[in-house]
Amino acid sequence: MRFMLLFSRQGKLRLQKWYLATADRDKKKMVRELMQVVLARKPKMCSFLEWRDLKVVYKRYASLYFCCAIEGQDNELITLELIHRYVELLDKYFGSVCELDIIFNFEKAYFILDEFVMGGEIQDTSKKSVLKAIEQADLLQEVRDLP
Amino acid sequence: MPAPIRLRELIRTIRTARTQAEEREMIQKECAAIRSSFREEDNTYRCRNVAKLLYMHMLGYPAHFGQLECLKLIASQKFTDKRIGYLGAMLLLDERQDVHLLMTNCIKNDLNHSTQYVQGLALCTLGCMGSSEMCRDLAGEVEKLLKTSNSYLRKKAALCAVHVIRKVPELMEMFLPATKNLLNEKNHGVLHTSVVLLTEMCERSPDMLAHFRKVSLVPQLVRILKNLIMSGYSPEHDVSGISDPFLQVRILRLLRILGRNDDDSSEAMNDILAQVATNTETSKNVGNAILYETVLTIMDIKSESGLRVLAINILGRFLLNNDKNIRYVALTSLLKTVQTDHNAVQRHRSTIVDCLKDLDVSIKRRAMELSFALVNGNNVRGMMKELLYFLDSCEPEFKADCASGIFLAAEKYAPSKRWHIDTIMRVLTTAGSYVRDDAVPNLIQLITNSVEMHAYTVQRLYKAILGDYSQQPLVQVASWCIGEYGDLLVSGQCEEEEPIQVTEDEVLDILESVLISNMSASVTRGYALTAIMKLSTRFTCTVNRIKKVVSIYGSSIDVELQQRAVEYNALFKKYDHMRPALLERMPVMEKVTTNGPTEIVQTNGETEPAVLETKPPPSGLPPAGQANDLLDLLGGSDITPVIPTAPTSKPAFAGGELLDLLGDLNLTGSPVSAPAPQIAQPPFLLDGLPSQPLFNDIAAGIPSITAYNKNGLKIDFTFERSNTNPSVTVITIQASNSTEQDMTDFVFQAAVPKTFQLQLLSPSSSVIPAFNSGTITQVIKVLNPQKQQLRMRIKLTYNHKGSAMQDLAEVNNFPPQSWQ
Numbered sequence: 030m031r032f033m034l035l036f037s038r039q040g041k042l043r044l045q046k047w048y049l050a051t052a053d054r055d056k057k058k059m060v061r062e063l064m065q066v067v068l069a070r071k072p073k074m075c076s077f078l079e080w081r082d083l084k085v086v087y088k089r090y091a092s093l094y095f096c097c098a099i100e101g102q103d104n105e106l107i108t109l110e111l112i113h114r115y116v117e118l119l120d121k122y123f124g125s126v127c128e129l130d131i132i133f134n135f136e137k138a139y140f141i142l143d144e145f146v147m148g149g150e151i152q153d154t155s156k157k158s159v160l161k162a163i164e165q166a167d168l169l170q171e172v173r174d175l176p
Numbered sequence: 177m178p179a180p181i182r183l184r185e186l187i188r189t190i191r192t193a194r195t196q197a198e199e200r201e202m203i204q205k206e207c208a209a210i211r212s213s214f215r216e217e218d219n220t221y222r223c224r225n226v227a228k229l230l231y232m233h234m235l236g237y238p239a240h241f242g243q244l245e246c247l248k249l250i251a252s253q254k255f256t257d258k259r260i261g262y263l264g265a266m267l268l269l270d271e272r273q274d275v276h277l278l279m280t281n282c283i284k285n286d287l288n289h290s291t292q293y294v295q296g297l298a299l300c301t302l303g304c305m306g307s308s309e310m311c312r313d314l315a316g317e318v319e320k321l322l323k324t325s326n327s328y329l330r331k332k333a334a335l336c337a338v339h340v341i342r343k344v345p346e347l348m349e350m351f352l353p354a355t356k357n358l359l360n361e362k363n364h365g366v367l368h369t370s371v372v373l374l375t376e377m378c379e380r381s382p383d384m385l386a387h388f389r390k391v392s393l394v395p396q397l398v399r400i401l402k403n404l405i406m407s408g409y410s411p412e413h414d415v416s417g418i419s420d421p422f423l424q425v426r427i428l429r430l431l432r433i434l435g436r437n438d439d440d441s442s443e444a445m446n447d448i449l450a451q452v453a454t455n456t457e458t459s460k461n462v463g464n465a466i467l468y469e470t471v472l473t474i475m476d477i478k479s480e481s482g483l484r485v486l487a488i489n490i491l492g493r494f495l496l497n498n499d500k501n502i503r504y505v506a507l508t509s510l511l512k513t514v515q516t517d518h519n520a521v522q523r524h525r526s527t528i529v530d531c532l533k534d535l536d537v538s539i540k541r542r543a544m545e546l547s548f549a550l551v552n553g554n555n556v557r558g559m560m561k562e563l564l565y566f567l568d569s570c571e572p573e574f575k576a577d578c579a580s581g582i583f584l585a586a587e588k589y590a591p592s593k594r595w596h597i598d599t600i601m602r603v604l605t606t607a608g609s610y611v612r613d614d615a616v617p618n619l620i621q622l623i624t625n626s627v628e629m630h631a632y633t634v635q636r637l638y639k640a641i642l643g644d645y646s647q648q649p650l651v652q653v654a655s656w657c658i659g660e661y662g663d664l665l666v667s668g669q670c671e672e673e674e675p676i677q678v679t680e681d682e683v684l685d686i687l688e689s690v691l692i693s694n695m696s697a698s699v700t701r702g703y704a705l706t707a708i709m710k711l712s713t714r715f716t717c718t719v720n721r722i723k724k725v726v727s728i729y730g731s732s733i734d735v736e737l738q739q740r741a742v743e744y745n746a747l748f749k750k751y752d753h754m755r756p757a758l759l760e761r762m763p764v765m766e767k768v769t770t771n772g773p774t775e776i777v778q779t780n781g782e783t784e785p786a787v788l789e790t791k792p793p794p795s796g797l798p799p800a801g802q803a804n805d806l807l808d809l810l811g812g813s814d815i816t817p818v819i820p821t822a823p824t825s826k827p828a829f830a831g832g833e834l835l836d837l838l839g840d841l842n843l844t845g846s847p848v849s850a851p852a853p854q855i856a857q858p859p860f861l862l863d864g865l866p867s868q869p870l871f872n873d874i875a876a877g878i879p880s881i882t883a884y885n886k887n888g889l890k891i892d893f894t895f896e897r898s899n900t901n902p903s904v905t906v907i908t909i910q911a912s913n914s915t916e917q918d919m920t921d922f923v924f925q926a927a928v929p930k931t932f933q934l935q936l937l938s939p940s941s942s943v944i945p946a947f948n949s950g951t952i953t954q955v956i957k958v959l960n961p962q963k964q965q966l967r968m969r970i971k972l973t974y975n976h977k978g979s980a981m982q983d984l985a986e987v988n989n990f991p992p993q994s995w996q
Contacts, residue, residue: 042234048304050270057236074536075500104472105505106465107425110415132191133184135234136227139263144296147335148303150372153365154422155412162328166293169255174220176183176227176260 030108030149031083031098032059033142035131038092040064043131044138048149067096077105088112092128111151118145121160136176140166180213181206183227190235203237214245222249223260230264243268243275250282258286258294262301271307280310287317292328295321299329303336311340315347322354327363334358334369338376348377348384359396364413364420367400371426378433385433394434394444401427401448405455416460428452428469435477442478449474453486464494464502468509475513488513488520495527500536507531507542514549525550529559532566537573544574548581556589560599568606575610579603583615593626594672597633605640608647616652621765623657632672634661639676642686646695652703655690658683659707660762663714680718684708688725701737705729709744713759723748878994883987884970888915889944891924891972893987895994903963905994907956913944915976922974924954929967933959944974958995966995 035044042060051059066080067087078085080098086108087096095112099105116126118141123130131138144166145152145159153159181189186206193199210225218225226245233239246268249261269276279301286298299321302314318340321333341348351373358370374393377384404419413420431449435442452470457463467490474487491513494506507528514521528550531543544566551559560582567578582603590596600619604611623633637654645651658665662683668675690696690704705726712722726748729741747755878895885891889911896906913919920943928934939954960966968987975981 042236045234050272050305050307052270052272073500075504075538077501077504078538102429104425104429104465104469106461106468106501107422109501110421110462110465114415133187135231136183136260136263140259143263143266143300143304147300147332148339150335150338151368151422152331152335154368154420155364157412158365162293162296166255166259166296169291169293170259171254171256174223174254174256176224176256 030103030111030146031100033098033146034060034063034094034096035138036064036094036096037128038068038094040068043093043128044135044142046139046142046146063096063098067094076109086112090116093131111146114156115142115145117156118159121156122163180209180221180225180228183224183231186228187231190231199235203232203235207232207237211241214241219252222252223254223257226264227260230260230267233267239268247275247278247282250279250286255291255294258297262297266301266305270305271310276305276307277309280313283310284314284317287314287321292326295329296332299332299336303332303339306336306339306343308343311343311347315340315344315350319350319354322351322358327361327366330358330361331363331365331369334366334373338369338373341373341376341380345380348381351377352384352387359393359400364423368420368423368426371397371423371430375426375430375433378430389434389438389441394431394441397427397431397434398445398448401431401452405452415462417457418462418466421462421466424452424466425469428466428473432473432476435473435479437478439478445473445477446479446483449479450483450486453483453490458493461499461501464497464499464505468494468505471509475509475516484517485520488517488524492524492527495524495531500534500539503531503534504536504539504542507539507546511542511546511549514546518550521546522550522552525555525559529562532562537571540570541574544570544578544581548585551585551589553589553591556585556591557595560586564599564602564606567603572610575607576612579607579611580615583618587622593629594632597623597626597629597636601633601636601640604647604650604653608650611649613649616649619653620656623653624660624762625764627764629672630657630661631664631670631675634658634665635670635673635676638665638678638683638686641690645686645690645693648697648700651690651696651700655687655700655703655707658687659703659710662707662711666715680711680715681721683711683715684718684721684725687711691725691729698734698736701734702740705737705740705744709740709747710759712748713756879991881987881989881991883909883968883989884972884983884985886983886985887976887981888913889919889972889974890914891970893990895991897994903959903961905958905960905966907958907994909952909954909956911944911952911954912948912950913946914948916946917977918946919944919974919976919981922952923972924952925971925973926956927969927971928958929964931960931962931964932966935959960995963996966990 031049032045032047034042034046036042042064045056045060047056063080063085066078067085070078070087076086076088078087083098083100084103084105085096085098086105087094088109089095095116097108097112099108119126119131119138122137122141123134141159141163144162153162190199190202193202206228210229213221213225222245226242226249229239229242229245233242242264246261246264249257250265252258252261265276265279269279283298283302283306286294287302289295289298299318302310302318306314318333318336321329322337324330324333337351341351355370355374355377358373359367361367361370374388378388401424404424407419409417410419413423415421418424428449431441431445435445449470452466453474456466456470458467471487471490474483479487488510491506491509494502495510497503497506510521510524510528525547528543528546531539532547534540534543544563547559547563563578563582563585567575567582570578582599586596586599590599600622604619623630626633634657637650637657641651641654662680664670665683666678666680668677670676687704687708691701691708696704708722708725712719715722726741726744729737730745732738732741747758751758878897880892880894883891883893890913892910892912894908894910896908898904898906909924911922911924922939922942922944924936924939926934926936935957937955937957939952941952944950944952958966967990969984970987971982971984973980973982
């Protein structure tokens, strides 16, 4: 995976994770462009599209679009499963997750993602394992110093 | 100073802003507060402040002043600080900034931390955005962690190693020993990441690939895969009844790489692939994801035919799936396999054609590409019908490609000339404005060669533009045809269908309308004017009208039209005796290889259509004295039906000035001083050279040379030779400029010994940008029939730093392979 974006129907970015070093200016441009393309898609269209030299896999969960840019040889269908797994993790962690949870706890969304995916590849295929790690890490936090 | 507000508080506040301006104000206020807090070196609230900064950064506001703070957080002992610090580093820093190198030491320490979650943070950060230097410094630590028994760290170390290898491929070797035991793990996380690591290594290095094949990696993977499939329900890794689909997919992908081009490996995985292909549940996306990967693997390795057929049938079933994602994926895969397993894919043709009617744009595009790939002599009529219907109803973004595809397919498989012409007509009238410009010369050539269809064609084209002359390619083709075959039109000779009654005046009416119309492009007008001119020898009663039209355009504002009109006028006046011969019917043209729609047209910087000397007119070579005037006339761009991918543009010859400077070397290629054979100079261009990118069979292997290197100007020569014509050497020069100022008005001239012939094509530009940031390229063609040793004298002129520079040099270091 090259990068993952989460954004709302109104085009507000909620999370961006880049797995390839890119200049800030280029990132902004790509995000804007891709959001436009994805938001223009009609509901009946398939979840894959070609964009620049990449394949984009996206899925909408309630008010949030989850968007992954993958390389030519990556499997689109399993990427859909990856997205779904991430949503399941968020759901378990926050308890029936909604967009507001991700807005107000964006750093936690990142922590969860970083425990699930590294360098664009899945670290652990066990939901239980990932959640346990987050839980343990949370316990290490000094409660007084939480942001 | 009161404590800085909490992160969630800030988020809540910002969200209450009703306008962009209000939001900006809040952000600015908070940024100011954060900045002063940073200045005060406040340790307690640094974490909170950076977190807020990250939120504001996500909204699009600048946050670079927080970069150093992230580093301080990473260096802190508190876990909360580290967590936010590393997150900040990943979001705000990237390898372009020097700041991030300062992280290296912290990461090194954290990689050896006593708490695995801290180690995990460090590994994650390094594995996501570590630069090459950082990777080099820390690779050893990663390698150590790859051998640990702690599976939490081992899996992360494996992915970190992947990143290190991507950044610094030379370090791959050092991770090899650690891979020995990786797959013996039970932990799926380690298994998955290990497979990813092995995949990366095998993809990058053929040696690694050979090594892993030798150490029986394939049987090991097959065993693991088998266990996954056969094992009972494992809740931890189960997805909709399938055990760890992610791992299955990754294993299948690695198997693909191992089995590619290797009989033994392919043999070893044959059974498991068949098993997966037949036993996987297809009701949910997960199962289909695995099947998809399996199909990709089967098609890419040396699988037996039974397995391949199985794979294509799976794809065929996918095509019928309700889920459009699956259909899309099937079409994509079929497109990849249609070349190698053509017959198998043909069986699913009707399903594929149905997909042309799908609502989804991506699916339609795939279906269209696949349909074109499946057209053959047997199904061309049926397929064309579907594709023409598609052309009619599809979105504009498809029309150009579809039109080009139809032309190509029609040309290859047309069952009859009449059908071919009809199909072309249908495309021109349906999507006439989307047809690519380079299709026009192609079509004209086609029409010319269908001698018995001329009358039918010109009649249909005439009827087509009568109603509507706005579609430029259609009008261009029609104008050309009317110009050529107008006599057939008015004499009503059509056999194929009911001949129409047209008078000469009516024909001229329509051509004049095209000339006048605002909708007509300049090129189209050119076609129309030339057509009118040609009719002067084909029509009998309207010559005066034609003369009048031509003379009017002699004062047209459009330079192109004006030039033509003036020349045609001259034809009426001074050269009237030659007019019939000049405007004679075009001969049947040599069939030149066609381009597909994806052919890139090299125009050497010129934007005009090719001014190519074609075969001399059938009336024989005109006397040499008038040769040049006539060449100008005949070189008019609309009468060159040869496909323009052949090298274009006016050849620029070594100027006469060189004659002064070069005693013994004979100047070649000048149009003035050389004798009549200059007209035969086209053979030099067209001889045995296909219109495809010219070379090349022996291109590889001729070393390039640096021909000139002085005062910051460097000129390199690269060579290509034609297999079909060994006396031709093509030299591509590349001029680069390492000084700090651009070199402008750059002109390259060359001269060669008497026995050679030289042709210079137009350069890519006349400015060489400074600091080696760009080059000028130019092509030189050398004809060396006597295979003499190549020598060349070059003259360079350019402006640099305000003064005019000039230099002469001899190039003697041509490699023997370039002329022997």
